[in-house]
Amino acid sequence: MIGRRGTSRSWRRFLGNPTSWVGLAGAGRRRRVLPTHPPADHAGRSRLFQARAVLAEAIAIAGAPFMAYQTINPFDGSVVQTFQEFSDSELASALDSAADCFAGWRQTSFAERAAIAHKAAGLLREQSGDYARLITLEMGKRIEEAEGEVALSADIIDYYADHAEAFLKPQPLKPESGEAVIESSPLGVLFGVQPWNFPYYQLARFAAPNLMAGNVVMVKHAGCVPQCAQAFEKLWRDAGAPAGAYTNLVISYDQVNAVIDDPRIKGVALTGSADAGKSVAARAGQNLKKSTMELGGSDAFIVLEDADLDKTVEWAVWGKMNNMGQCCVAAKRFLVVDSLADRFLEKFQAALAGLKAGDPMDRATTLAPLSTEGALTKLVEQVDKAVSDGATLVMGGKRLDRPGFFMEPTILTDIAPDTAAFREEFFGPVALFFRVKDEDEAVALANDSDFGLGGSVFTQDVARGKRVAERIETGMVFINQPTWTAPDLPFGGINISGYGRELSGLGIQEFVNKKLVRVALIDAAA
Ligand code: NAP
Numbered sequence: 001m002i003g004r005r006g007t008s009r010s011w012r013r014f015l016g017n018p019t020s021w022v023g024l025a026g027a028g029r030r031r032r033v034l035p036t037h038p039p040a041d042h043a044g045r046s047r048l049f050q051a052r053a054v055l056a057e058a059i060a061i062a063g064a065p066f067m068a069y070q071t072i073n074p075f076d077g078s079v080v081q082t083f084q085e086f087s088d089s090e091l092a093s094a095l096d097s098a099a100d101c102f103a104g105w106r107q108t109s110f111a112e113r114a115a116i117a118h119k120a121a122g123l124l125r126e127q128s129g130d131y132a133r134l135i136t137l138e139m140g141k142r143i144e145e146a147e148g149e150v151a152l153s154a155d156i157i158d159y160y161a162d163h164a165e166a167f168l169k170p171q172p173l174k175p176e177s178g179e180a181v182i183e184s185s186p187l188g189v190l191f192g193v194q195p196w197n198f199p200y201y202q203l204a205r206f207a208a209p210n211l212m213a214g215n216v217v218m219v220k221h222a223g224c225v226p227q228c229a230q231a232f233e234k235l236w237r238d239a240g241a242p243a244g245a246y247t248n249l250v251i252s253y254d255q256v257n258a259v260i261d262d263p264r265i266k267g268v269a270l271t272g273s274a275d276a277g278k279s280v281a282a283r284a285g286q287n288l289k290k291s292t293m294e295l296g297g298s299d300a301f302i303v304l305e306d307a308d309l310d311k312t313v314e315w316a317v318w319g320k321m322n323n324m325g326q327c328c329v330a331a332k333r334f335l336v337v338d339s340l341a342d343r344f345l346e347k348f349q350a351a352l353a354g355l356k357a358g359d360p361m362d363r364a365t366t367l368a369p370l371s372t373e374g375a376l377t378k379l380v381e382q383v384d385k386a387v388s389d390g391a392t393l394v395m396g397g398k399r400l401d402r403p404g405f406f407m408e409p410t411i412l413t414d415i416a417p418d419t420a421a422f423r424e425e426f427f428g429p430v431a432l433f434f435r436v437k438d439e440d441e442a443v444a445l446a447n448d449s450d451f452g453l454g455g456s457v458f459t460q461d462v463a464r465g466k467r468v469a470e471r472i473e474t475g476m477v478f479i480n481q482p483t484w485t486a487p488d489l490p491f492g493g494i495n496i497s498g499y500g501r502e503l504s505g506l507g508i509q510e511f512v513n514k515k516l517v518r519v520a521l522i523d524a525a526a
Contacts, residue, residue: 069226069250074140074369074405075359083226085250091259094247098189098216099264101244106186106214110165113212117161120239121154124200131200131231133361138225139196140369140405141323142360152485153204159487160508164212167505168512179519184512186214187290188266191259193220193280195272196371197326199228202271205491207236207246209508215266218247220256222272224372257283265289267511271328273425274496292500292510294328294492296425297453299483300446301331302468304439305339307458313347316431319456319482321355321409324368325429326375328497329454329476329483332425333432335442341435345411348431349395352409357400369405370428376405379428386412386421394433423450439464443471452495454483475501 069083086094105113124131132146141149168184192206199221207217221229233248249259260268260283268284270277271294284291301319303312319331336344358365370376376399383397396410413433415421426432436442446455454476457468465479475493476483485491485503492501500510 069223071138071227072224072372073137074371075361076403077373077405080137081227083250085252086255088255088258091249091251091255094218094244094249095189095259095262095264097244098218098247099244101242102186102188102216105211105216105242105245108214110212113214114161114164116236116240117157117208117212120235120241121157121161123235123238124150124154124157131228134227134231135199135225136360138228139199139371140360142363142365142368144363145323149198149201152487153200156201156204156487156503157208160208160212163505164209164508167508168213175518178521181517183515183517184213184509185515187511187513188215189264190215190217190267190269190511191220191265192217193256193268193270193272193276194222196222196225197323197328199225200232201485203229203232205502205507206269206271207232209502210511211236211241211245213508213512215511216245216247218249218259218265220249220251220259226250253279256280260284260289261287267291269500269502269510270294271502274498277496277498290511292492292502293498294500294502295453295496295498296427296451297328297330297474297493297497298332298423298425298449298451299329299454299456299474300333300335300442300449300472301482302442302446302455302457303334303336303340303344304442304457304459304464304468305337306460306464307340308460309340309343309347312458313344313351315456315458315480315482316344316348317351320431321352321367321429324370326371326427329485330427331431331456331482333434333446333449335434335436335445337436337438337442345394345413345433348433349411352411352429352431353395355409357402357406367406367409367429370407371405373405375428376407379407379426379430382421382424382426383410383412383430386415386419389416389419389421391415391419391421396429417448425451439468443468447471447473450495451493451497453493453497454478456480456482 069085071080073080128147128150131150132143135141135146135149136143171182173180173182190210194202194206203219210217229248233246236246259265268280268289268291270280274295277293277295281291281293301316316331316334355367356365357367360368380399387393391412392414394411394413396408398408400406400408407429410430411433412421412430415432434445436445452474455472455474456478457465458480459465462479469477469479475497488504490501490504490506492498501507
């Protein structure tokens with residue numbers, strides 16, 4: 001078992017036990033395509049699914065985005081509940097309410113906000129089972145991981161409740177004459193567009209710092225987790241936040257643009273794919289509004305010749321398969337030096353082959369479904385294309401022959417630099433394996449990517465690990481563990497992985513006005 005000394009409390013809980021993954025699986029872009037593969041034994045539902053797919057496709061062809069807020073259980077593909085999008089007038093009153101709320105919320109003290117935030121964190125912990133089950137129902141995460149996510153979300157909220165005042169305290173300057181201070185004041189109503197892969201954690205890391213800074217937030221969550229989205233809004237109301245402090249928006253892409261255009265929106269934060277980022281960032285830019293973008297990644301997992309092989313393989317399995325690989329910072333490219341490559345691949349493959357597909361609500365399950373039919377279809381297509389472009393399929397590559405959105409753990413190798421697979425993000429249980437000559441080749445390959453989110457280096461020589469980390473061009477590099485997250489560690493990337501940081505002291509600074517207040521001597525020359 002890998003020791004986890006030095007990891008934070010929430011990280012420890014979120015990690016779970018990496019050894020339980022060995023003997024243990026990520027996703028990507030989903031939806032827009034509705035389920036076309038029904039549970040095999042429901043002929044009636046099959047017709048319904050086909051009709052929906054045809055409708056979705058027809059609308060897509062017509063050029064209008066097909067918005068759907070639906071709970072579809074990834075375990076069996078059943079449609080559980082469908083949600084109506086806001087009308088334009090409902091959206092307008094939600095914006096009014098948020099703007100009204102900001103006028104009062106900005107005047108509240110840190111202590112008042114902290115009391116509400118701590119209450120929210122406490123409610124998450126008290127009702128952890130209920131919150132976790134909703135995650136598993138809507139996007140298929142294994143229940144233990146879902147509970148870990150709830151705990152981490154509570155820790156993030158507590159962290160900002162505890163530290164926001166210190167992070168934002170006035171910073172006196174030492175000008176040549178007179179006085180000067182930088183004050184941090186809230187900007188107003190912020191708008192977040194969020195993904196489904198961590199349905200509460202993503203919301204917590206946007207909402208907690210910004211509410212504690214005195215801003216109010218509106219969130220468009222992903223279409224496949226509408227109940228998690230509602231639950232998180234209710235959480236803040238139950239904790240005593242005033243109406244309009246946290247607003248869940250069930251809106252179309254056109255309405256997303258309308259919200260960004262609204263003059264009362266003062267900042268925009270998106271977590272999601274690079275395509276979504278380009279669209280939302282461009283709209284924010286047209287309005288000259290500050291934005292942060294937390295986008296995709298293709299993290300390198302570098303194994304140097306002096307790595308502890310057994311422990312490294314455990315982390316490789318965890319880094320690839322936690323959340324079924326549907327993490328922006330999942331290990332996606334495995335770069336292993338020649339001397340360890342064969343043994344690494346053999347052990348890695350054996351561990352992945354031992355994963356057991358099943359109901360993600362069942363704690364015995366080690367291979368969960370992907371989030372949606374669309375995510376699964378896209379990933380299988382990416383693998384097929386990679387193979388037709390010359391890559392070698394070491395294992396897996398197929399949908400599992402059972403209801404639900406299950407995919408075999410997959411390893412690809414021999415991926416040529418001029419093929420799509422070399423550049424794309426594989427958002428799911430697909431590992432790209434590369435054999436490298438030495439450290440220099442590993443670093444060069446790690447940096448040969450359009451992304452720049454995270455990465456990791458495995459070596460028993462920590463000083464060497466730090467030197468390698470310095471050469472890797474990403475926002476985060478971890479030594480001897482895959483890239484992960486904790487409330488007090490900044491999270492974010494460079495290049496097409498986006499810009500800005502969430503979490504830690506940095507995350508709360510993104511949407512505050514750093515205002516200079518200067519006292520000058522009235523008689524002094526300018
Ligand atoms: P996605 O398709 O980009 O969706 C993310 C959010 O953006 C959803 O709420 C989605 O709404 C919305 N959206 C998509 N296109 C939009 C558009 N043109 N206009 C307005 N809103 C739009 O991404 P995803 O598949 O949910 O998430 C996976 C991606 O997120 C991966 O690339 C992953 O690496 C990245 N990610 C990054 C981080 C990070 O911190 N860097 C964290 C988690 C995930 P609908 O659901 O209604 O389409």
